[in-house]
Amino acid sequence: MRLLSLLHRWTGAITGLLLAVIGLSGTALVWEGYWIGLPGAGDPVIADPAALGRVVETARATGPDLSYITFASEEIGLHQAIYHDGSGAYFSQDAVLVERWESFWERPELWLFDLHHYLFLGEAGKTITGILGLLLLAFTISGLILWWRTRKTFRLRLFPARWTASAVVRHHRDLGAVASPLLLLVAVTGSAMVFPAVTDAVLSPLAKDRSAIALPANSPAPTAQTDWPVLMTRAQSAFPQAYPRRLMMPREAGAPVAVRFRQDFEWTPNGRSYIYLDPFRALVLAVDDPAEGSAADAVREKLYPIHAGKVGGLAWQMALTFAGLALVMLGTLAMWSFWFAGSTKRAVGKLRPRDALRA
Template sequence: MKLLSWLHRWTGGIVGILLAVIGLSGTVLLWEGSWIMLPGADDQATNDPAALGRSIAAALELDPGLSRITFAGEEIGLHQAIYGDGSGAYLAQDGTLIDRWGSMWERPELWLFDLHHYLFIGEAGKTVTGILGILLLGFSISGLILWWRTRKTFRLRLWPARFTTSAIVRHHRDLGVGASPLLILAASTGSLMVFPALSAWVLSPWAAETEARVLPVDLSAPDLQTDWSLVMTRAQAAFPQAAPRRIMLPVDSGEPIAIRYRQHFEWTPNGRSYVWVDPATATIVSVEDPASGDAASAVTEKYYPVHAAKVGGILWRLAMTFAGISLAMLGILATWSFWMKPMVTPNKMRKRGP
């Protein structure tokens, strides 16, 4: 038990601030749709293929280096266009430009997302956040074990009663236990998203073998001007009742356009129903329907919406907000108490007595 306590304290003291950053940034992102105060942000999303096609054309007029567009949805009533150079724009659903930025630093929701997922250091940061998730899982479990001996003194509060070492330790212990179910869920879903190989191993008993998808690359007339309204109209025919969520333009000539749809049973906000379309002829070349997937893929699809409170309504969002604030408090106070606690020397121990 002493070794477990030592590992818990030392590891928490080292990574506590990083966990606090993850908790705070994630909490703010939970309410992203409420604080993006731009004209049209509260508009109800419409899924008219012709209007979507005009918006795509408008985004391409701004910059032909368009990479993707996330269409207006339940959270925000604006289309978000992202370009290959990292710039982007918000467009109203009629294609009108609402806001444009040259880098992520000009939009708080973009740099907060990068901070939460990548810690501003790219793919290496993504790996670090995944490891932090695994450590958080370990902290939550070890904290429950260490708390059990003092369970009779449990008192849940968001703020320590006093700023003394003993009060902070007691607060850390009780708050950690109170938030542990949510923290375990957030840590598990976050790490499994970052490490898909780990997720595949965990869910392997429920996975089924699937054949590799081969998309045609010999697309006709690649230089022909794309009719975006026709592309969206024909793609919608593959999933007539689904909501169009994102279009991803091909990087290289001869590749199809990828369009994501969200069917009624999907939890992921942007869906995982794919339609690939020939940009020259607006012909559907391939479709991926998650309704025909295995149990493992159905579980994988739930990671992000549960982690980011994209399902469950206001109650689940409030629950995850409590988890995020708790993680920030636990991380900050654990670091403070670990590094700022006065060193206990042998002389002090003798003065305290047995």
């Protein structure tokens, strides 16, 4: 038990600040639909495929080399276009430019997303956040084991009773015990998304063989003559009852245009239903319908919406907010009590009684 306590304390003291950053940024992202605050952000969604096609035309004319455009949703009533050079724009649902930026640093929802997922370090940062998720899982389990011995002294407080090392540690244990179910869920879902190979191995008993979607390798590239309203209308015909969520331009020569839809049974806000199209002839080339997937696919699809608060309404957003703020306090107070509170106590102990009173 002593070894477990040492591992818990030392690892938390080293990684506590990073976990606090992850918790705070994640909490802010849960509520992004409320604080973006641009004109039209609260508009109701108009899911007319021809109108969406006109928005795509405007987005392509506004910036160079469109990468993808995410269509308006109930959370944010604006279309978001992202370009290959890192710039982007918001458009109203009647295809009017609302906001334009040259770098993601100009939009807080974009750099907060990058901070939470990548720590501003790209793919290496993504791996680090996945490891932090696994550490959070270990912290939560080991913390519950350590707390169990002192459970009779449990007191739930917003802040420590006193700002001493022992009081902070007691507060840390009690707060961690209360938040542990949510922290376990956040840690598991986050790490599962970062390490898909591990997730696939765990879910392999629920998986089933499924033929890969055959896509042509010589699809023509979109041009100025591409009729985007017609193309979006054709895409909608493949999923008449689904919601168009994102249009993605070809990433390489010969690849088709892809449109993501969200069907009613899908939890992921942008859906996992794909339509692949020939932009020259506005023809549907292939359809990837998650309704034909396995139970493992269904579980994977639910990881992100649970982790990000995209399901469950206000109640789940509040629960995730508590988990995020608890993680901030657990991380920062763990570091403070380990690195600073102990040194302060030792420094005071070295003073003579009279000097200690003056201090």
